[in-house]
Amino acid sequence: MKLIIQIPCFNEAQTLSVALSALPRAVPGFASVEWLIIDDGSQDDTVEVARAHGVDHIVRHSGNKGLAKAFMTGLEASLRLGADVIVNTDADNQYNADDIPALTLPIIQHQAEIVVGARPIGVIEHFSPVKKMLQKLGSWVVRIASNTDIPDAPSGFRAISRAAAQRLMVFNDYTYTLETIIQAGQKNMSIVSVPIRVNEDLRPSRLVKSIPSYIKRSIVTIIRIFMIYRPFSFFATIGAVLFSAGLLIGLRFVWHYLHGNGDGYVQSLILASIMLGMGFQTLLVAFLADLMAANRKLLEDIRFKTANLPQNQDPAVVKNDSELTFVTVDKKTRDNL
Structure with missing residues (x-):
């Protein structure tokens, strides 16, 4: 070894x-x-x-x-x-x-x-x-x-x-x-x-x-x-917080509206609408991020399998993204490769 x-x-x-x-x-x-x-x-x-x-x-x-x-x-x-x-x-x-x-x-x-x-x-x-x-x-x-x-x-x-x-x-x-x-x-x-x-x-x-x-x-x-x-947990938590906050603010407006004081709480209705929309969109992002994470795992598996395919490449040269990186190997080591 x-x-x-x-x-x-x-x-x-x-x-x-x-x-x-x-x-x-x-x-x-x-x-x-x-x-x-x-x-x-x-x-x-x-x-x-x-x-x-x-x-x-x-x-x-x-x-x-x-x-x-x-x-x-x-x-x-x-x-x-x-x-x-x-x-x-x-x-x-x-x-x-x-x-x-x-x-x-x-x-x-x-x-x-x-x-x-x-x-x-x-x-x-x-x-x-x-x-x-x-x-x-x-x-x-x-x-x-x-x-x-x-x-x-x-x-x-x-x-x-x-x-x-x-x-x-x-x-x-x-x-x-x-x-x-x-x-x-x-x-x-x-x-x-x-x-x-x-x-x-x-x-x-x-x-x-x-x-x-x-x-x-x-x-x-x-x-x-x-x-x-942890993309789903990350974005879903943020989305749930925003959506819940918007829901509570919206319920507060409904309570005052039912008691005849709705005109003084229009700002709460606007804020509730914004937060509910942000929460819903963030929850959608959570699902999209989870799909992207699944795709990333598939790509990583493909990379691993591709890396194990036989390659006819000089081990003294390693291709690294857009540049070539050279590995200097002494003669004794090269003969043993």
């Missing part, structure tokens, strides 16, 4: 060497362990640092596409390079690489398809109280939306089986962590969590540029999660 450890990078020259120095070259259960770097349009010496530390494969974006895009590019490249299991970790050495065997063990033992490393968030000193609260809130939302029991959903330290990686598709441009867990739950993939350790903070988080920005992005991400993966 082949394990590929992938690291999305954007201007990580200062910390990447530390992260790479800690990565293993041998993991129990795997005949080979290879390293893959996704250079997301870095403008520093990230690629040079990766090559100097013996990275096997480098995928390069022509510009900065974001963490979620880099993650998906890494999965696609790893699959084409023949990975049986893919481990994703960060370039800032946040996660303890010594826990990779524990992360991959449930997959080797056929107990899970995806394994998420659970950090001891409560005792991490460089996490602010607001960030800890939002981490817990995000994990709770994911558990509700996915029917899974993952205590640290925002964790990027995770192991993914080949079959699971082929079925994942991230729509969010900001981060992949929450969405992939929800997809796993909806696709009935077996997903578990294992406790992991963390290292000292080497640099501020790239995703948390400021607390207000992090709160805003987190709220938007959570709303999008429900809109994409």
Whole structure:
């Protein structure tokens, strides 16, 4: 079996060497362990640092596409390079690489398809109280939306089986962590969590540029999660609230009208009409959104089946949307493909 450890990078020259120095070259259960770097349009010496530390494969974006895009590019490249299991970790050495065997063990033992490393968030000193609260809130939302029991959903330290990686598709441009867990739950993939350790903070988080920005992005991400993966419940709830409010206001007008005071409550009648109309239209949107979600699932199934068809394509070239992304493969690795 082949394990590929992938690291999305954007201007990580200062910390990447530390992260790479800690990565293993041998993991129990795997005949080979290879390293893959996704250079997301870095403008520093990230690629040079990766090559100097013996990275096997480098995928390069022509510009900065974001963490979620880099993650998906890494999965696609790893699959084409023949990975049986893919481990994703960060370039800032946040996660303890010594826990990779524990992360991959449930997959080797056929107990899970995806394994998420659970950090001891409560005792991490460089996490602010607001960030800890939002981490817990995000994990709770994911558990509700996915029917899974993952205590640290925002964790990027995770192991993914080949079959699971082929079925994942991230729509969010900001981060992949929450969405992939929800997809796993909806696709009935077996997903578990294992406790992991963390290292000292080497640099501020790239995703948390400021607390207000992090709160805003987190709220938007959570709303999008429900809109994409629970569309009927999301829109039907809004529609029911609007329709019920309009109905109550309308009944209030009828009560006053029957008691001879209708002329003074015409505004209530207008407001009730507007809210009833908005509620009814939102309920219709709920049904349409549910149909679109069903179509999306069918398209995902078609994508998965198409991806498993035999392909006569050089694994050193990965087509990524409208651009070509090149994977540099050393001669020894290419001969073994």
